[in-house]
């Protein structure tokens with residue numbers, strides 16, 4: 001069987017945050033799970049690069065839209081491997097293969113008679129890049145962007161979406177798996193109670209040129225949503241690669257957050273129907289990661305960036321946290337304390353200790369060799385039974401996208417194995433030569449449980465699972481298959497195990513760290529002398545935008561930065577070990593503007609960039625909202 005899983009293509013008007021990381025990690029976990037189950041999987045992610053907001057963002061950054069989308073798309077591409085994400089295809093809507101598909105798709109819908117030209121006057125929200133209905137407004141404002149939409153009258157092309165409303169209602173009703181979890185299916189059915197309005201699918205070039213030209217009228221470009229949704233088939237190679245399209249499209253599963261339910265639940269299936277193509281198989285909708293109950297979003301400026309968390313906790317642990325902490329479909333709050341808590345209790349304590357205790361005992365009592373089990377007794381059979389029933393529970397939950405429950409099942413098994421150690425007390429058996437067989441049997445059952453646990457955790461924590469398998473003397477190639485988790489007793493006696501470093505060494509508790517740093521601060525406060533406000537005024541602190549960054553030949557710590565503050569100047573910064581030049585471009589940072597210029601490695605440095613330093617290293621001090629040249633006060 002084949003399985004096609006997609007993430008939304010992310011809009012490249014800002015850098016990726018934990019919300020984007022979540023959807024992409026889930027897609028990667030799904031892809032790995034179905035591969036483990038022996039399916040042929042195609043996993044696609046990518047970036048959405050057209051539309052008005054991109055043009056605005058590029059203008060603000062002072063570059064062309066193409067340069068801007070190249071840079072931002074790369075930021076997504078750079079992040080994914082750091083999270084162990086292995087996609088099969090990365091699609092960009094500015095690629096030729098995508099443009100060709102959009103044009104072909106539009107032609108098909110046009111030929112079907114479902115596109116007409118007409119004039120429309122209405123309320124337009126530039127944030128949403130679409131017309132809003134009166135009903136959608138809250139206190140006269142767009143509920144998402146909190147601005148009053150403007151009156152706009154424009155001639156455009158429209159898609160007769162309403163024609164497919166009845167078909168869509170029937171399809172949703174007849175296919176309970178089409179939109180899940182159920183609350184979102186009900187939400188879409190509720191939308192469909194009112195007659196569907198036709199969808200405006202063009203923008204006149206007089207207003208916007210950054211888009212895909214309509215094949216039947218070169219005065220217009222395609223509306224960004226109509227363009228974007230088609231990525232799901234253009235990425236498979238439609239219309240050219242019919243072979244791949246036919247293999248994977250009937251098994252297409254889209255992952256999204258609830259913010260884009262309407263385009264995916266309504267526009268996309270009706271568009272496909274109009275183009276004479278079958279609908280996708282399943283739409284899987286999740287909730288929001290919130291920070292103190294507000295949606296994490298670039299517009300609110302409360303985003304958490306994954307890079308720092310990966311550096312501190314590792315990608316495996318972050319992936320585990322994201323899947324375990326959020327019940328798929330519901331919102332969840334992100335906090336670092338919760339991450340530390342899960343890390344220490346689930347990964348370091350429960351899982352990490354089970355691994356460490358088991359392998360240490362095998363090392364000590366059996367020269368590190370896989371033991372030879374004798375006849376199993378009741379407690380061994382109970383553990384075996386638990387392991388096997390965990391596999392079926394896990395599989396059932398994974399297939400239904402209930403990842404937190406799948407992980408709960410695995411961790412219950414881990415808990416049971418820890419108890420089994422306590423109850424069987426191998427250290428007592430080891431003291432009695434007559435208990436030698438019993439000891440071997442117990443250790444064997446532990447190692448087998450670990451082998452099964454490693455397989456089940458591998459989609460979520462691929463690297464840690466791989467390490468555990470190598471401790472058991474197995475390679476991922478030979479071990480990773482769901483079928484092999486369904487059998488108890490595959491480890492071959494006498495093969496060598498090893499007891500490597502702990503998989504998840506405990507992390508310091510943040511709250512404890514905070515107490516100690518405040519105490520530190522109190523101590524240093526006493527030491528640093530106080531200054532008067534006039535002293536502070538002597539330092540010209542300003543916001544500067546980094547417009548270019550390049551290495552300085554022969555100086556491996558230094559980068560030459562060109563900044564606008566607001567006039568252009570050069571600053572040499574000792575950050576080459578921490579940041580790559582392209583990561584810095586576009587950032588608005590704080591500089592000391594009146595520092596006496598100095599020549600460093602032949603480059604005149606006219607100021608200094610401020611950085612914050614803690615135990616994780618250096619961090620930028622950013623002021624993304626302030627204009628270049630803004631003074632700090």
Ligand SMILES: Nc1ncnc2c1ncn2[C@@H]1O[C@H](COP(=O)(O)OP(=O)(O)OP(=O)(O)O)[C@@H](O)[C@H]1O
Nearest residue numbers: 010011019020023256257287288289296297298299
């Ligand atoms: N807070 C969040 N929680 C969960 N997923 C999120 C969150 N924010 C963004 N996403 C993911 O990104 C998708 C939207 O991608 P897009 O690039 O359009 O982001 P956006 O909505 O413009 O970002 P923002 O919410 O930061 O303004 C969502 O459907 C979801 O997959």
Ligand SMILES: [Zn+2]
Nearest residue numbers: 125128142145
């Ligand atoms: Zn809006």
